[in-house]
Amino acid sequence: MKIERFEEILAWQKAKELTKNIYKLLAPIKDYGFKDQIQRAAVSVMNNVAEGFERRSDKEFKHFLFVAKGSCGEVRSMLILAKELDYIEKNTCADLILETERISKMLSNFIKMLD
Template sequence: MEEKHYQTFEDLLVWEEGMQLCVQVYALLKDCRDYSFRDQIQRSAVSVPSNIAEGFERQTDKEFVQFLFIAKGSCAELRTQLYLAGELNFIEKKQSVVYVEKTKKLSSMLQNLIKVRRARIQ
């Protein structure tokens, strides 16, 4: 299977998915009155596509992988906060489940990209 060569980070499906999830998280918690929690979960959501973009622009696979791991960590942080949002009734539990699944999908996409990029370093 031929590997695709992307010109910009905007070409990456994982970045696009991260952006969509970020926008959705902002909308989901727009009415949350716990401003500290809302700020933290928004920061986690923003961190995912931001680190994908920053890593891509570093131009080396080694640095890109490092930033993909940071994005993956932020995705796990976001997933934890979505569980909490459901438990604390900031969002409905069924919404929490839906968005937790989205973070799992995104984390899997990140892991697959890490695997591909790591293979190029070896």
């Protein structure tokens, strides 16, 4: 199946859902520096998938997928801190971390396909 638009990429779709969930979950948090950082990292995952795809070069796409994967790790790191700061509950954190790990694996598989 040939992907015509980045919106068709499952990793982008999952990253978008993760981003929406993080925005909603952290809306009441008053630690604006923390909130801004995790939100920007989450947005970076989906946007790097989109930007890389739009470059129309496998080499550039692969680079942007690596950047997205790095941002996904940053989100995971921030989620761990959010739990330790009692910004989010343990179960919610575990669910979101699992989702970041799934997205990261999707990105890794996509990178392998471009090799």
